[in-house]
Amino acid sequence: MRIVTYLPRLESIGGVERHVLETTRALARRGHQICLCYEEAGNLEPEFGSFCATMRSSAELRYSAAPARDARRILMAAYGAGSMRPDLIYTNNFSELAWAAAVRGLSEMPIVCHLHEFAPVRQVSMSVLGGRVSRFVVGSQFMREVWSEHGISPYRVDVVPEGLEPADYPRGAEPEMTERRAQLGLPDQAYVVLYLGRLIPEKGVDVLLDAWDRLALDPAQARLVIVGMPAEADGYVERLQAQAPAGCEWLPLQPDVVPLLQAADVVVLPSRWEEPFGRVVIEALATGRPAIAAAVGGIPEVLNGEFSAMLFPREDAGALADRLRWLRDWRRRDPELGERCAAHATRRYRLDATVSSLEEIFVSCGQGLTRT
Numbered sequence: 134m135r136i137v138t139y140l141p142r143l144e145s146i147g148g149v150e151r152h153v154l155e156t157t158r159a160l161a162r163r164g165h166q167i168c169l170c171y172e173e174a175g176n177l178e179p180e181f182g183s184f185c186a187t188m189r190s191s192a193e194l195r196y197s198a199a200p201a202r203d204a205r206r207i208l209m210a211a212y213g214a215g216s217m218r219p220d221l222i223y224t225n226n227f228s229e230l231a232w233a234a235a236v237r238g239l240s241e242m243p244i245v246c247h248l249h250e251f252a253p254v255r256q257v258s259m260s261v262l263g264g265r266v267s268r269f270v271v272g273s274q275f276m277r278e279v280w281s282e283h284g285i286s287p288y289r290v291d292v293v294p295e296g297l298e299p300a301d302y303p304r305g306a307e308p309e310m311t312e313r314r315a316q317l318g319l320p321d322q323a324y325v326v327l328y329l330g331r332l333i334p335e336k337g338v339d340v341l342l343d344a345w346d347r348l349a350l351d352p353a354q355a356r357l358v359i360v361g362m363p364a365e366a367d368g369y370v371e372r373l374q375a376q377a378p379a380g381c382e383w384l385p386l387q388p389d390v391v392p393l394l395q396a397a398d399v400v401v402l403p404s405r406w407e408e409p410f411g412r413v414v415i416e417a418l419a420t421g422r423p424a425i426a427a428a429v430g431g432i433p434e435v436l437n438g439e440f441s442a443m444l445f446p447r448e449d450a451g452a453l454a455d456r457l458r459w460l461r462d463w464r465r466r467d468p469e470l471g472e473r474c475a476a477h478a479t480r481r482y483r484l485d486a487t488v489s490s491l492e493e494i495f496v497s498c499g500q501g502l503t504r505t
Contacts, residue, residue, distance in 0.1 A: 144175030273431025305395025
């Protein structure tokens with residue numbers, strides 16, 4: 134199958150970009166031809182280039198939230214995508230449907246839309262564009278309910294959790310952890326807590342800094358490592374750094390997150406917004422690290438069973454501090470916890486299962502087997 138897809142920027146920014154990279158690469162390994170349209174190159178360009186059959190960069194793809202004004206640019210971009218002669222159009226946000234619908238108008242191919250956003254840009258676009266989609270895909274039951282409230286029938290939405298290739302997220306035992314910490318300049322025996330993600334208010338990094346301050350730990354014995362990049366240069370990161378207590382390390386976002394995960398004892402996702410899935414949670418678990426996360430969006434679907442004890446109420450810095458304190462000595466108190474974390478992730482969130490589910494959806498749409 135020849136699949137045309139779209140990504141605004143080939144940059145390691147967050148979970149969506151990593152998800153698109155890993156799923157399309159896995160589809161290519163199964164014999165599908167991936168045709169990628171994008172706006173801007175970035176540090177992921179070589180990885181995409183290693184498996185994509187075609188890559189097309191076009192400034193015409195940079196359209197705004199007003200399709201009527203951008204019709205000419207959308208059609209120019211769609212013409213380029215349509216010339217790739219796709220069998221299926223696979224988008225990763227509702228906001229890309231104006232482009233996808235234009236490609237469909239030229240190629241008559243089905244559209245599968247993977248929803249990572251919480252709402253259509255404009256409600257009117259639901260009826261104008263939503264009806265052109267053969268199937269919708271979401272990563273959690275929470276997202277299925279969100280889009281049902283916007284008017285998409287749940288019978289048109291498939292829940293396909295994100296997955297990881299276990300070999301890409303290896304357990305970091307003590308020798309690897311020691312090596313990673315040395316590379317990052319972290320104390321070998323310290324309690325290392327990691328935040329990995331975008332540095333924007335919705336992610337709740339300020340809540341994490343508040344919780345860390347409440348612990349009042351000696352920087353020689355504990356470090357909070359914050360890895361990410363701001364969405365825009367608005368001074369938010371500078372304000373966070375001014376608020377930060379002793380023992381905080383700030384690093385730029387990196388394409389390879391495994392060394393960071395292996396250096397940590399615990400990973401925290403303190404979001405105040407409704408996370409569609411929370412990919413960093415399964416990345417942490419896969420490497421044998423417990424993940425503490427706010428009980429928002431789709432995260433409780435991942436941290437269930439015994440792992441629900443690692444959830445905390447949104448914006449509750451005191452509760453987060455309690456979880457951090459509780460997990461400080463987990464390696465001594467419960468040395469098998471890391472194995473259970475990895476087993477939970479690899480049992481429920483495998484990339485091959487994710488890709489198989491997507492393949493089934495793609496094939497059914499190609500055969501016209503869509504439900505209403």
